[in-house]
Amino acid sequence: MKVKYFGTDGIRGVFGDTLTDELAFKVGKALGEIVGEGKVLIGKDTRVSGDSLEAALAAGLTSMGVDVLSCGILPTPAVALLTRITRSYGVVISASHNPPEYNGIKIMKNGYKIPDEMEEEIERRMEGEFQKRYVVGKIRPFREGKDMYIGAVLEMFKDLDLSGKSVSLDLANGATTTTAKDVFEFLGAEVEVFNTSQDGLLINQGCGTTHPKFLAEEMKRGRIGFSFDGDGDRVIAVDEGRNVVNGDKIIGILAEGMMEEGRLRESVVVGTVMTNGGLEEYLGKRGIRLVRTKVGDKYVLEEMLKSGANLGGERSGHIIILDRSTTGDGLITALELMRVVERLKKNLSDLAKEIPDLPQVTRNVKRTEKTSLENGRLKELIEKHSAEGYRIVVRPSGTEPVIRITVEGKDRNRVEKIAEELSRILEG
Incomplete structure (x- = not known):
């Protein structure tokens, strides 16, 4: 079965357009049929549409007899960890690194995102008639979830002492505003923070993992910096020389x-x-x-x-x-990197310089009904440039309506020209 709503990272779209409350309600009812009379945790990032989508999802779930535990604003990996601890299902309402107008629905079970087969089953149930249920679930806050997650992370890194270390964090005005600063401070670090708003209109805007140069240019006190994305499952670092x-x-x-x-x-x-x-x-x-x-x-x-x-x-x-x-988990990755830097007693810049980075360029071409990856000229050029030693990947994005063209090779100018050439062909 070909899925209609699920992509590479759950359901994602522009709120009010390709992602609506009606759709979220159906997802809730379909998931509720599968869960039965159990419980589902719901967490979200800071987007303004999060409350509306959560209400719709919760209505669908409770109408099928499922109890909902509302975690509030919490990173995706935190919800994943909580589903593992509680042996339950979880839903995260987030569009990760996408702009504020987007949102999404990610479903997890026992710490893992659900497999393709379950996504297909949910969509099949969404298209049919829902079962009648005579037991209604309840909604209750589960704010202790944040403390459970922070406690678990601190236990993982109990051997990491950051006393006297200066760290700068870009929280992308997203979900890590509830966790990252606290964890670094508990471990003894002096923390400088940027982009801490939770108003939902600024998430990922000119900051976070998609704009790491913001932190590289703005950090003042930190010897090392970390930029997170909107839902906290990604991180990009900045070294002491302000290099990404x-x-x-x-x-x-x-x-x-x-x-x-x-x-x-x-x-x-x-x-x-x-x-x-x-x-x-x-x-x-x-x-x-x-x-x-x-x-x-x-x-x-x-x-x-x-x-x-x-x-x-x-x-x-x-x-x-x-x-x-x-x-x-962006926070766990950042702490693991700090742990390596501290153990090896080297600067992050010295460690990063040891790893070569071949010139790589990505172009996004808007996907339309006329866009085709079966274009004969496109295939011909990919074959030609691949034979010249360039690595080329052309693929549909799983989270946005675009085709991504990535070209990699030793000559940056040639890489950029090839990417531009392929983009023009796809654009028609």
């Missing part, structure tokens, strides 16, 4: 640190087709194999579970450390 350290470089640093500790399972790291070739080269020289998957953290996780790896992720900063968390 992307997700590929973070993965490389963590891989070496975990290898030295004897923690890197199977000597394998999982990346995607977008993972930079420079990281693959760096890992290979250290006896670490890079396995590539399709883009999307769900595919990274699937391969990690299949291969036995405990480290994987994407250049975007969505990184999974499976012996710490079952999903990408």
